[in-house]
Amino acid sequence: MIYVFDSNSFSEMSPYFPDIFPAFWAKFELALANGEILSTREVLLELTDGPQNHILEWCNNNKSIFEVPNNAELEFVNKIFSINHFRQLISNKSILRGTPVADPFVIARAAILSGTVVSEESYKPNASKIPNLCQHFGIRCIKLGDFLRENGWAF
Numbered sequence: 001m002i003y004v005f006d007s008n009s010f011s012e013m014s015p016y017f018p019d020i021f022p023a024f025w026a027k028f029e030l031a032l033a034n035g036e037i038l039s040t041r042e043v044l045l046e047l048t049d050g051p052q053n054h055i056l057e058w059c060n061n062n063k064s065i066f067e068v069p070n071n072a073e074l075e076f077v078n079k080i081f082s083i084n085h086f087r088q089l090i091s092n093k094s095i096l097r098g099t100p101v102a103d104p105f106v107i108a109r110a111a112i113l114s115g116t117v118v119s120e121e122s123y124k125p126n127a128s129k130i131p132n133l134c135q136h137f138g139i140r141c142i143k144l145g146d147f148l149r150e151n152g153w154a155f
Helices: 007-012 022-033 041-048 054-061 071-081 084-089 092-097 103-113 130-137 144-150
Strands: 003-005 037-040 116-118 140-142
Touching: 003 007, 003 103, 007 041, 007 054, 007 144, 022 037, 037 041, 037 103, 041 054, 041 103, 071 084, 071 103, 084 103, 084 130, 103 116, 103 130, 130 140, 140 144
Parallel strands: 003 037, 003 116, 116 140
Antiparallel strands: none
């Protein structure tokens, strides 16, 4: 199975310090090596704009999973934004600041690869959140805890 991680799920892993949770990181690295964990360049850009910590360091050391969106993914992003309501994914604040917005690219990568989105966002009726878009497009969306459970990772 392919899991496409959103920035907030990487951030959720920040308490898992490698020297305290080596088993977690060993399993995460194995899943990465097996091609099960992916993301997108825009997630790395969002993380770079945040706190400088071991998660960002890990991400910078594993840049290969943060690929530039391909043409199929860009076409899917256009499909997302062809729906007026989903244009709210990009806030006016992000537009004015020019800050990166990864959500549509995470969804597009999962859609094109028949993967599962891993995001800490929660479904809210009538919202333009990752789980809402995933539901609309028939893409599976779970949280980090669900990812750990379904892969049988217990520490």
